[in-house]
Amino acid sequence: MKEKTKSLNLRSGGAKTVKSAPRRRQCGTMAVHQRLLEQYPSFRQNLVDIERLVARRMLSGMAARAGGPTTIPIVVHVVFNSTAEDISDAQIKSQIVVLNKDYRAKNPDKNKTPTVWRGLVTDVNIQFALASKDPNGKPTTGITRTHTTHTSFSDDNAVKSAATGGADPWPSDKFLNIWVCTFERTPQGQLLGYAQFPGGPPKTDGVVILNTAFGTKGTATAPFNRGRTTTHEIGHWLNLHHIWGDTAHCEGTDFVDDTPNQQLPNFGKPHFPHITCSNGPNGDMFMNYMDYVDDDSMFMFTAGQVARMTATLDGPRSTIGT
Amino acid sequence: MMSKKVNADVLPQWWVHSHEEDTEAEMVFRPATFNFPPSRGRISFDLKPDGSLAESGIAPDDRRLETKGTWKLEDDNTLAFYTGSQSAPHRVMRITSVDKDRLVIKK
Numbered sequence: 564m565k566e567k568t569k570s571l572n573l574r575s576g577g578a579k580t581v582k583s584a585p586r587r588r589q590c591g592t593m594a595v596h597q598r599l600l601e602q603y604p605s606f607r608q609n610l611v612d613i614e615r616l617v618a619r620r621m622l623s624g625m626a627a628r629a630g631g632p633t634t635i636p637i638v639v640h641v642v643f644n645s646t647a648e649d650i651s652d653a654q655i656k657s658q659i660v661v662l663n664k665d666y667r668a669k670n671p672d673k674n675k676t677p678t679v680w681r682g683l684v685t686d687v688n689i690q691f692a693l694a695s696k697d698p699n700g701k702p703t704t705g706i707t708r709t710h711t712t713h714t715s716f717s718d719d720n721a722v723k724s725a726a727t728g729g730a731d732p733w734p735s736d737k738f739l740n741i742w743v744c745t746f747e748r749t750p751q752g753q754l755l756g757y758a759q760f761p762g763g764p765p766k767t768d769g770v771v772i773l774n775t776a777f778g779t780k781g782t783a784t785a786p787f788n789r790g791r792t793t794t795h796e797i798g799h800w801l802n803l804h805h806i807w808g809d810t811a812h813c814e815g816t817d818f819v820d821d822t823p824n825q826q827l828p829n830f831g832k833p834h835f836p837h838i839t840c841s842n843g844p845n846g847d848m849f850m851n852y853m854d855y856v857d858d859d860s861m862f863m864f865t866a867g868q869v870a871r872m873t874a875t876l877d878g879p880r881s882t883i884g885t
Numbered sequence: 886m887m888s889k890k891v892n893a894d895v896l897p898q899w900w901v902h903s904h905e906e907d908t909e910a911e912m913v914f915r916p917a918t919f920n921f922p923p924s925r926g927r928i929s930f931d932l933k934p935d936g937s938l939a940e941s942g943i944a945p946d947d948r949r950l951e952t953k954g955t956w957k958l959e960d961d962n963t964l965a966f967y968t969g970s971q972s973a974p975h976r977v978m979r980i981t982s983v984d985k986d987r988l989v990i991k992k
């Protein structure tokens with residue numbers, strides 16, 4: 564949730580039941596951001612500009628990009644060491660199918676949304692397609708395959724550059740770059756994916772997904788075999804924040820007005836309602852794509868989240884898609 | 886209620902959130918050697934015997950967020966984490982129970 568903004572009126576249907584006290588954005592969130600932004604000084608100013616633009620757009624109504632959906636060309640960079648990591652075209656295409664359901668609210672499991680929030684389930688009006696032309700205008704499958712000597716990657720962007728054992732991006736002002744690789748196993752376990760928010764360095768723009776959490780076929784492995792890791796990471800790429808607000812207390816925010824305030828990430832397959840931060844009777848919106856639950860337990864974006872994504876497409880990502 | 890003194894000898898370890906074992910009221914941590922299933926993210930804290938602390942959190946873009954600090958066991962059963970020279974802890978956790986392979990704290 565987000566601190567109340569007077570003229571913001573994105574609520575519909577069940578949104579009336581979402582009520583929570585105004586919250587202050589506190590040092591926890593700021594600290595996280597500061598650490599993140601220290602690496603890229605211009606990223607900070609970009610994010611400030613983007614927040615302003617998003618706020619303006621959301622206030623002026625969100626009819627932008629009315630009409631048909633925006634189609635975003637994707638290039639998938641498969642970076643593999645073993646042959647099993649060189650995932651099939653079919654597995655890649657199964658991921659695109661998931662995105663095209665989730666970003667049009669055509670995913671059948673949205674019917675599992677609790678009744679009180681059904682009115683909030685919103686079509687993002689974005690479609691995705693593997694690129695049919697490469698940066699030079701030549702026909703392409705929209706898939707690159709790179710053999711690497713690295714048996715795994717961390718979250719340090721090395722996979723995004725040929726010089727560090729990965730694959731170079733295609734121009735990120737025209738393509739959504741998705742790298743698919745194996746992440747290192749650390750004492751905290753294995754990452755499923757990571758993203759870059761709008762406004763960051765073009766050379767590393769895009770999302771990175773674990774090969775066994777990509778698509779619904781081939782090496783995709785339960786409980787992360789329904790393609791929702793990519794749905795979640797693209798949410799970040801379109802400027803969405805975690806629904807718990809990235810702090811361990813109740814003062815964090817996801818900068819969205821129609822999601823309940825929530826203390827912590829949820830994991831696994833939670834049962835409704837799960838109450839934190841005095842957000843009863845309905846509790847956490849753990850079935851939102853921006854929580855941390857299993858693939859089969861997340862199935863919705865809200866109107867407020869869609870407004871942020873639409874504003875992002877109209878602003879910092881206006882050069883991408885048709 | 887009287888606070889229960891915990892066994893401080895087993896505390897200095899690298900503790901990782903075993904969220905699969907959480908209950909409504911408690912969070913469960915296991916040593917880093919535990920065989921964790923894949924997860925979108927796990928927080929952890931490495932309590933070094935010399936009182937230094939390495940925390941790993943979840944960044945807004947799903948990367949790991951590493952921070953350094955110091956830790957103390959206070960009032961027999963309270964873990965307090967400090968950043969830099971600040972006098973107030975940035976995180977305080979009440980320990981319900983701890984042995985060498987399981988740490989349980991109150992949410």
Ligand SMILES: [Zn+2]
Nearest residue numbers: 805945946947
């Ligand atoms: Zn995330």
